[in-house]
Amino acid sequence: MIYSMTAFARKQLKGDWGTAVWEIRSVNQRYLETYFRLPEQFRGLETKLKESFRKRLERGKVECSLRFEANSTSSTSLCMNKVLATQLIQNAEWVVKEMGTGQVNPVDILKWPGVMQAPEQDFDALNSELMAGFAETLNDFVDSRAAEGANLGVLIEQRLIAISEQASKVRAFMPEVHAWQKARILKKFEDAKVDLDSTRVEQELVLLAQKSDVAEELDRLDSHISEARNILKKGGAIGRRLDFMMQEFNREANTLGSKAINTDITAAAVECKVLIEQMREQVQNIE
Structure with a gap:
């Protein structure tokens, strides 16, 4: 399963003690960072909250807040x-x-913190209820990350398909390109009124073919597409691996563009770079 680093969850709790609201939100971050906004009397819960996040999350800047309003009609004495x-x-x-x-x-x-306190036994029970509510909020939060992650996976797969289509177009262009190169060389010899030496012509064609051969780049693009799909299928904390793959995609697209000798191949290379950049932007959101 793929998880997005952008998500939000909110849950309201009610009891004889009053009302509490948990909120968890997260944005992109290279590592896992947690921040808490808790009422002073519940600061002791922070260690447990951090541990819960570490068990469920790998990356992201996570902000967790608790708003608490005591019930003024509660029979609990202070x-x-x-x-x-x-x-x-x-x-x-x-x-x-x-x-x-x-x-x-x-x-x-x-x-002043610590002057007025609830009885110890009641405070422990309240903490238990609050932590149970937090666990439910965290489940909703992780589900939200998973739902958004699934959407990101679909968007990335669409780009992978489009890049594969561009690679297929370039392959289809190559026989025409080679034929055009050969005719161009022969025309140069003819215009220069040079006797055609089959060996010389063959050498020129080989040199041009080497400079314009993009088969290796296309093969690597296909390999990267396959590897990216394997990573997506594996799931989990895959953001860093996908980010590395985007660098590899870019390298091949740049080389493809530098070897382009007609407008069709140039257009395909540019389209690949656009698709790769779109994927890279989506990958930045993946855990």
């Missing part, structure tokens, strides 16, 4: 860390005294 609150008040009062202005805001003290 505990105050009175030691921490006392220290904060004392320090805040010292700052006010030194500045000679302002006052301590009780709400700011209560908002």
